[in-house]
Amino acid sequence: MRLLVVEDEERLASALRRGLQAEGFAVDVAGDGADGLEMARHGDYDAMILDVMLPRLSGYRVVRQLRAEQKWLPVLMLSAKDGEYDQADGLDCGADDYLTKPFSYVVLLARLRALLRRGTPERPTVLRHGDVELDPALRRVTVAGAEVVLTAREFAVLEYLLRRPGEVVSKTELLDHVWDAAVDTAANAVEVYVGYLRRKIGRDRLETVRGAGYRLAATGN
Amino acid sequence: MTPPRRLGLSLGRLKLSRLSLRARLLLVSVVVLFVGLAAGGAVLVATMHYALMRTANTEALETARSVAVLADTGTLADPLPAAPAVRVQVVNAAGQVLFGSAGTDRLVPILYPRELRELPDGEGRPIPGSRIGFEGEVRVVALTAGPPDGRVTVLVARPTDELTQSVHLLRITLLVTFPPLVALLALVAWRVVGAALRPVEALRAGAEDITGGARPGRLPVPDSGDEIHRLAVTLNDMLHRLEAARARQRSFVADAAHELRSPLTNMRTELEVAQRLPDSTDWPELAGDLLTDVHRLSRLVDDLLLLARADDATTRAVRPATEEIELGGLLAEVAARYEVAYERPAVPLLVTGERDALGRVVANLLDNAVRHARSSVRLEVRPDGTDRRISVVDDGPGIPAADRERVFDRFTRLDDARARDAGGSGLGLAIVRELVRRHGGTVTLRGAVPPPGLHAEVCLPGQAAVSPPADDAARVR
Numbered sequence: 232m233r234l235l236v237v238e239d240e241e242r243l244a245s246a247l248r249r250g251l252q253a254e255g256f257a258v259d260v261a262g263d264g265a266d267g268l269e270m271a272r273h274g275d276y277d278a279m280i281l282d283v284m285l286p287r288l289s290g291y292r293v294v295r296q297l298r299a300e301q302k303w304l305p306v307l308m309l310s311a312k313d314g315e316y317d318q319a320d321g322l323d324c325g326a327d328d329y330l331t332k333p334f335s336y337v338v339l340l341a342r343l344r345a346l347l348r349r350g351t352p353e354r355p356t357v358l359r360h361g362d363v364e365l366d367p368a369l370r371r372v373t374v375a376g377a378e379v380v381l382t383a384r385e386f387a388v389l390e391y392l393l394r395r396p397g398e399v400v401s402k403t404e405l406l407d408h409v410w411d412a413a414v415d416t417a418a419n420a421v422e423v424y425v426g427y428l429r430r431k432i433g434r435d436r437l438e439t440v441r442g443a444g445y446r447l448a449a450t451g452n
Numbered sequence: 453m454t455p456p457r458r459l460g461l462s463l464g465r466l467k468l469s470r471l472s473l474r475a476r477l478l479l480v481s482v483v484v485l486f487v488g489l490a491a492g493g494a495v496l497v498a499t500m501h502y503a504l505m506r507t508a509n510t511e512a513l514e515t516a517r518s519v520a521v522l523a524d525t526g527t528l529a530d531p532l533p534a535a536p537a538v539r540v541q542v543v544n545a546a547g548q549v550l551f552g553s554a555g556t557d558r559l560v561p562i563l564y565p566r567e568l569r570e571l572p573d574g575e576g577r578p579i580p581g582s583r584i585g586f587e588g589e590v591r592v593v594a595l596t597a598g599p600p601d602g603r604v605t606v607l608v609a610r611p612t613d614e615l616t617q618s619v620h621l622l623r624i625t626l627l628v629t630f631p632p633l634v635a636l637l638a639l640v641a642w643r644v645v646g647a648a649l650r651p652v653e654a655l656r657a658g659a660e661d662i663t664g665g666a667r668p669g670r671l672p673v674p675d676s677g678d679e680i681h682r683l684a685v686t687l688n689d690m691l692h693r694l695e696a697a698r699a700r701q702r703s704f705v706a707d708a709a710h711e712l713r714s715p716l717t718n719m720r721t722e723l724e725v726a727q728r729l730p731d732s733t734d735w736p737e738l739a740g741d742l743l744t745d746v747h748r749l750s751r752l753v754d755d756l757l758l759l760a761r762a763d764d765a766t767t768r769a770v771r772p773a774t775e776e777i778e779l780g781g782l783l784a785e786v787a788a789r790y791e792v793a794y795e796r797p798a799v800p801l802l803v804t805g806e807r808d809a810l811g812r813v814v815a816n817l818l819d820n821a822v823r824h825a826r827s828s829v830r831l832e833v834r835p836d837g838t839d840r841r842i843s844v845v846d847d848g849p850g851i852p853a854a855d856r857e858r859v860f861d862r863f864t865r866l867d868d869a870r871a872r873d874a875g876g877s878g879l880g881l882a883i884v885r886e887l888v889r890r891h892g893g894t895v896t897l898r899g900a901v902p903p904p905g906l907h908a909e910v911c912l913p914g915q916a917a918v919s920p921p922a923d924d925a926a927r928v929r
Contacts, residue, residue, distance in 0.1 A: 243717055243718045246725045247725070249729065250721075253725075253729050284710070311709070311710040311717070332714065333720045333721070334720075335724070336720070337724070
């Protein structure tokens with residue numbers, strides 16, 4: 232497994248390199264944000280340990296840029312900032328985990344292993360299909376660049392469909408994932424909300440597959 | 453004043469001050485209104501009464517004069533000519549009625565003999581009307597007339613009942629309209645005072661919102677341009693400054709936390725890694741690294757404590773121990789520690805202050821200069837009138853003019869690279885400014901001549917006593 236450590240504190244970086252190498256990782260170190268971004272773009276890393284306060288380019292910007300470029304390597308953020316919004320911002324930017332300094336080295340290793348177990352599937356912070364975009368952190372939906380206001384339920388239906396792009400999603404599945412078990416909802420509630428959603432995002436963007444369910448149509452772009 | 457009365461008065465005051473401002477204003481205005489209206493009414497009634505009585509007197513006197521003319525010319529005839537409502541008698545010195553107008557008693561004079569004697573000539577007096585068959589009061593005037601051998605007195609009685617009636621009517625009217633008028637005015641005053649005080653209540657509610665919630669609020673500013681508007685603007689200004697101070701404090705604490713955590717992180721990670729890999733660890737090197745961090749941490753803690761104490765001193769105005777210091781010698785000591793060029797001036801340059809603090813000021817400036825200098829750092833002190841000017845000049849990259857104020861803020865580092873091997877705690881210049889300010893001096897940064905480089909200059913007043921900062925406003929920039 233190959234790791235990239237982006238850290239401007241030289242001694243912390245070299246301690247990490249030594250420790251991680253002893254665990255059997257191949258470790259590269261970058262001393263600032265811009266170098267780190269460049270190495271992450273071109274090197275084939277399995278995970279990245281990224282400090283937030285970096286010279287030239289902050290950790291937030293590095294991870295946002297990577298995600299924008301469809302680079303999905305797992306990112307573990309390190310920061311001396313322990314404010315709840317600092318952590319939330321880091322994760323919403325696209326980081327997969329966040330550790331505040333000073334951290335326990337044992338926990339760092341465990342979290343790194345957990346990240347590596349998950350592999351590198353696409354984990355976009357903004358869900359996109361055709362010209363429909365949904366940002367779960369901002370709870371914002373745009374269709375062809377124009378913002379659309381959705382209710383919480385409509386938002387949940389669209390989010391679930393966007394997480395299964397191109398697939399047919401059955402009514403039962405939507406019912407199971409969007410509505411909670413306590414609510415005794417009839418299947419036609421799904422039809423009603425899909426109807427609302429169609430009216431808001433455009434009829435042809437959400438097609439009915441007779442007898443099977445619904446599918447986001449590949450329109451726009 | 454006797455004690456019980458004083459007690460009563462203070463109790464009264466206490467009660468009044470417990471009332472709301474609106475009620476108090478209303479009470480005062482109603483009392484003033486009441487007294488004013490009552491006095492006005494009383495004056496009106498009295499004037500009216502006086503004027504009417506005068507008229508009655510004049511009328512009676514006119515009649516008396518015309519009869520007197522008759523008496524003087526000896527052409528009196530019975531009955532005497534007079535208006536029907538008036539009774540006229542001509543009485544001789546013995547008190548006998550000689551002539552009378554129609555309907556007048558022919559035997560008894562209108563006035564009793566004593567009254568007649570006492571009433572001066574040409575004057576009038578009131579008598580009860582019942583004596584001569586009138587209702588109410590009657591005004592009687594007496595006028596002496598006739599030839600000197602046969603002096604007679606002309607008595608004219610004029611009833612004043614209708615006059616007193618109209619005065620009475622006026623009084624009744626006033627008394628009846630008075631209470632509703634006061635009530636109406638009180639109502640208007642209540643409303644007006646309420647409207648005037650509404651912005652005050654709005655201010656109070658706004659302040660409660662701000663204190664209650666953590667909402668960084670502004671008080672509602674009324675549209676008017678009055679005192680309350682100005683109060684709201686002033687209070688908002690104060691809130692703004694407090695908020696800014698709090699934000700600065702918060703960011704200072706966050707920065708301090710960050711600065712403390714970074715070396716701790718290094719130490720912890722290095723130690724944990726070393727513990728896991730004891731055999732391949734270069735322990736002496738690790739000890740050196742850890743010592744570097746410990747040094748960095750203790751320096752940071754010292755700086756933080758120094759600044760905290762300085763803040764404390766400015767609020768409590770604690771006078772630090774001062775002594776007379778010879779700057780030339782002090783600078784020589786510091787310069788030797790940093791191995792920079794320094795020429796001790798020939799004459800002793802004295803200032804009053806804290807030796808350690810001034811040493812720290814110079815050390816911090818030299819520390820910065822040495823870190824950024826390319827080849828040389830120059831330290832110098834010279835007198836300027838009564839002032840003492842300490843200059844530290846380096847030939848490093850300098851600081852852009854726009855940033856020269858900012859670097860005095862706590863934890864400002866201009867090199868975003870934040871290379872800690874080169875950088876200090878970020879508190880050095882903040883401490884310099886604080887300490888120099890405590891000595892009543894100033895510190896300025898400018899470009900070195902010739903460029904490149906930075907010229908830091910501290911100007912200390914000679915022999916100045918150490919005093920807490922003169923103006924607090926300068927602190928809250």
